Amino acid sequence: xxxxxxxxxxxxxxxxxxxxxxxxxxxxxxxxxxxxxxxxxxxxxxxxxxxxxxxxxxxxxxxxxxxxxxxxxxxxxxxxxxxxxxxxxxxxxxxxxxxxxxxxxxxxxxxxxxxxxxxxxxxxxxxxxxxxxxxxxxxxxxxxxxxxxxxxxxxxxxxxxxxxxxxxxxxxxxxxxxxxxxxxxxxxxxxxxxxxxxxxxxxxxxxxxxxxxxxxxxxxxxxxxxxxxxxxxxxxxxxxxxxxxxxxxxxxxxxxxxxxxxxxxxxxxxxxxxxxxxxxxxxxxxxxxxxxxxxxxxxxxxxxxxxxxxxxxxxxxxxxxxxxxxxxxxxxxxxxxxxxxxxxxxxxxxxxxxxxxxxxxxxxxxxxxxxxxxxxxxxxxxxxxxxxxxxxxxxxxxxxxxxxxxxxxxxxxxxxxxxxxxxxxxxxxxxxxxxxxxxxxxxxxxxxxxxxxxxxxxxxxxxxxxxxxxxxxxxxxxxxxxxxxxxxxxxxxxxxxxxxxxxxxxxxxxxxxxxxxxxxxxxxxxxxxxxxxxxx
Numbered sequence: 001x002x003x004x005x006x007x008x009x010x011x012x013x014x015x016x017x018x019x020x021x022x023x024x025x026x027x028x029x030x031x032x033x034x035x036x037x038x039x040x041x042x043x044x045x046x047x048x049x050x051x052x053x054x055x056x057x058x059x060x061x062x063x064x065x066x067x068x069x070x071x072x073x074x075x076x077x078x079x080x081x082x083x084x085x086x087x088x089x090x091x092x093x094x095x096x097x098x099x100x101x102x103x104x105x106x107x108x109x110x111x112x113x114x115x116x117x118x119x120x121x122x123x124x125x126x127x128x129x130x131x132x133x134x135x136x137x138x139x140x141x142x143x144x145x146x147x148x149x150x151x152x153x154x155x156x157x158x159x160x161x162x163x164x165x166x167x168x169x170x171x172x173x174x175x176x177x178x179x180x181x182x183x184x185x186x187x188x189x190x191x192x193x194x195x196x197x198x199x200x201x202x203x204x205x206x207x208x209x210x211x212x213x214x215x216x217x218x219x220x221x222x223x224x225x226x227x228x229x230x231x232x233x234x235x236x237x238x239x240x241x242x243x244x245x246x247x248x249x250x251x252x253x254x255x256x257x258x259x260x261x262x263x264x265x266x267x268x269x270x271x272x273x274x275x276x277x278x279x280x281x282x283x284x285x286x287x288x289x290x291x292x293x294x295x296x297x298x299x300x301x302x303x304x305x306x307x308x309x310x311x312x313x314x315x316x317x318x319x320x321x322x323x324x325x326x327x328x329x330x331x332x333x334x335x336x337x338x339x340x341x342x343x344x345x346x347x348x349x350x351x352x353x354x355x356x357x358x359x360x361x362x363x364x365x366x367x368x369x370x371x372x373x374x375x376x377x378x379x380x381x382x383x384x385x386x387x388x389x390x391x392x393x394x395x396x397x398x399x400x401x402x403x404x405x406x407x408x409x410x411x412x413x414x415x416x417x418x419x420x421x422x423x424x425x426x427x428x429x430x431x432x433x434x435x436x437x438x439x440x441x442x443x444x445x446x447x448x449x450x451x452x453x454x455x456x457x458x459x460x461x462x463x464x465x466x467x468x469x470x471x472x473x474x475x476x477x478x479x480x481x482x483x484x485x486x487x488x489x490x491x492x493x494x495x496x497x498x499x500x501x502x503x504x505x506x507x508x509x510x511x512x513x514x515x516x517x518x519x520x521x522x523x524x525x526x527x528x529x530x531x532x533x534x535x536x
Contacts, residue, residue, distance in 0.1 A: 072098065073385050076106040076129040076376070078122065080115050080368065081432040093405065093433040100401075101392045109432070123150075128373040130386055133435070135368040137176065137184060140480050142371070146183050152372040152383055155182035161387060163394035167439065172365035175472040180533065185390060186366030188440035192462020193325040194255050194360040196352065200345040202229030202237075202320050213353045214259050214288065217321070221297040224320035240292055241319035242302035243310035251307075253494075254361055255323035256285040258467065261356035265469035266526065271534070273470060273526050275519070277490055278511060281355070286507075289498045303495045317341065326350065326458050327442065329451055346451070350462055362466035370438060394439050403441050405430040473533070476525035482518040489514050 081087070086109030087094065098105055108129065110118045120141050122128060134142055145151055158164045168176075168186065176186040196217065203210065203220070206227055211217045221239025223229065229237055242252050258264070262281035266273045276282050292298040299305065299319065311328075313319040315337040322328070329348045337344050351358040370390065377383050392398060404411050404418045410426045411418040420426055434441060442459060479486075493510030496502045502510075515523075 070102060072102050072104040073389065074104045074106065075131065075386060075389055076108075077131040077133065077436075078108045078110060078118070078129045079133045079432075079435055080112050080135060081109045081435070082112050083427065083432060085428075086111075087429070087432050091429060091433060092409075093402070093429055096401070096406070097393070097398075097433075097436070100398060101389055103389055126375065128376045130372065130376045130382075132371045132373065133187075133368050134184060134371045137178065137369055137371070138475065138480070143178065143475060143480070145373075146178050150373060150375070151183045152374055152377065153181050153183050154185060154372065154383075154387070157384070157387055158182075158185075160384075161391040163391045163396075164387070167394065169365070171362070171468055175364040175468070176366055176369060177473045178475065180473075184369035184371040185438050186369040187435070187438045189363055189365060189367045190326075190440060190442055190459035190462070191362045191365050191468075192350070192360045192459065192464075192466035193327070193363050194251075194258060194462075195324065195326045195329065195348040195350045195458070196255060197314070197322040197324055197329055197346060197348045199224070199229065199314075199317075199320045200347040201343060203347075204345075205229050205231055210347065210349050211352060212349075217259075217352060218288070218292070218297075221292055221321060222295070225295075225297045229320060230317060237318060237320060238297060238299060239320055240298035241310045241313045241322045242289075242298055243305040243307050244303060251324045253285065253289060253323075255352075256288055257282060258359045258361045259352045259354040260285040260288070261354055261359065263469075264361040264467045266471045268470055268530075271531075273523065273530055275523070277494075283504070283507070286494060286497050290500060293498050294500060303499075314346075315340075317344070326455050326462070329455055330449075348454075348458075350458055351465065358465050359467050360462050360465055362468045364469070364472050390438060393436060399437060399439050399441055400444065402430070402434055402437055403444050470530065471526050474526050474529040476522045476529070478518050478521040478525055483522075486514055486518055486522070489517065 087107075094105060094107065097103070106129075112135075115135050116139060119132070119134060119139065122132070123141050123145060136142070137146075158167070164185075168188065171191065172186055172188060173182060176182060176184065196211070198210075198220065202224055206223050206229055208220060208223060209216075211220050224237055224239040226235070228235065257276065260281045262279055262285060263274075263276040265276055267276060267279065268274075289298070293300070293302075299313065305313075310319075310322060311333070314322050315334060317337070317340075326348070329346065334344075334346060337346075350360060372383060372386060377386060393402075405426055407413065407418075410421065410430055412421050413419070442456070444456070476483075489510060493502065493507060497507050511519075
């Protein structure tokens with residue numbers, strides 16, 4: 001071993017001027033025993049005896065070039081907006097989204113009033129965006145497109161994205177499907193939306209309690225009409241505010257249908273579908289409205305009133321109750337009322353007990369859906385890029401950012417909760433952009449007011465009593481072709497019944513006319529589709 005140690009010492013002195021890397025390799029060779037066995041430790045290493053001079057410090061390896069940032073993905077979208085003006089081109093929220101998702105977004109904003117027409121025109125032109133926010137996936141042009149292969153089927157892909165794979169509940173997926181498949185990504189909304197809004201200060205003035213039953217609703221309407229609830233000494237108020245009714249609606253008459261136990265659109269008995277307006281429960285709801293109307297406990301011009309005018313009746317302190325959807329209870333909707341009367345108070349109830357207990361009609365669980373044209377997204381790889389963008393948008397932190405806006409600009413934190421600081425700026429910059437989300441963001445919308453907190457809580461609680469419409473995923477070609485005409489026939493007859501212009505026999509005659517004019521065919525087609533779903 002001594003000889004070996006001396007040889008190593010001389011060798012180290014001779015190699016001191018040579019590359020340290022070669023020195024290191026040579027040392028390993030010199031110290032290694034035959035056959036690769038490890039040699040005993042050299043005692044002189046710790047004492048410095050016979051040790052070679054220190055080798056120069058090893059050169060640092062060259063720094064690897066930094067990975068270049070990926071080019072932002074370009075994504076074109078067509079979106080709906082509900083306010084007077086669309087978001088501006090330089091919208092700060094859109095810019096932040098682009099930064100956070102590494103995308104370059106080209107968004108065409110279309111007003112809600114013109115959206116279906118724009119969809120039809122866009123499909124006819126062949127110049128489609130990569131992402132279309134389709135409001136009605138049963139629109140004839142959309143159905144034709146789905147069945148001709150115009151759109152990607154996305155259902156099988158969702159399992160690969162952590163924020164998308166468990167996004168939809170079974171009911172929403174069922175409602176949004178076409179021919180049993182998911183051809184888009186629904187924009188989630190709460191299922192249980194119905195409520196009865198009322199003037200709480202009027203109720204307090206009269207010493208009444210919030211309504212719990214249908215009889216309570218009638219008694220409150222009567223008191224609001226006859227007992228001077230605003231205490232101005234005049235008989236200038238009425239109970240219920242109704243606006244132009246629709247055949248199947250989450251608002252107005254639709255609330256009463258749920259209370260009385262009618263089906264939501266269509267019912268099912270012995271595996272067969274039937275229209276709601278053929279039931280005794282529907283007739284009972286009409287008789288209830290007829291009583292309110294004949295006793296002048298509701299607005300007498302309801303058939304000619306639009307939704308905005310119904311809101312005005314509450315804001316101008318004429319009407320005391322408004323059957324609508326939960327979102328309409330939020331404070332910003334009633335700014336005019338509170339400005340005119342700072343002492344005004346609103347509240348709402350959702351659980352009115354009827355013959356079948358507490359019920360609300362379920363919405364379809366979504367408000368439009370993203371659909372992906374194959375002419376604009378030509379490959380599966382491109383589709384996955386777009387789905388990854390939506391996956392990032394659906395991240396809880398991103399969702400909260402889109403709901404609240406930018407801290408210090410749109411909200412501030414008080415007691416751990418976001419509170420709006422500038423409602424107009426929020427409406428201008430945030431409200432329309434929220435529509436980019438497909439998550440159920442409404443229950444997370446916080447402004448710090450007790451009313452909004454109650455709204456958000458109700459969204460969750462109403463789910464357990466929400467009655468679904470079984471025909472939502474079904475397709476009836478006759479309904480598509482003649483639905484508007486046939487809906488109007490029933491709608492007009494219902495108004496006439498409430499007005500007292502026709503009796504029970506007249507109502508039955510209207511139903512018979514609906515059936516012979518195409519209604520029987522609608523029932524037949526829906527049942528054929530429904531039977532297919534039951535076999536899956």
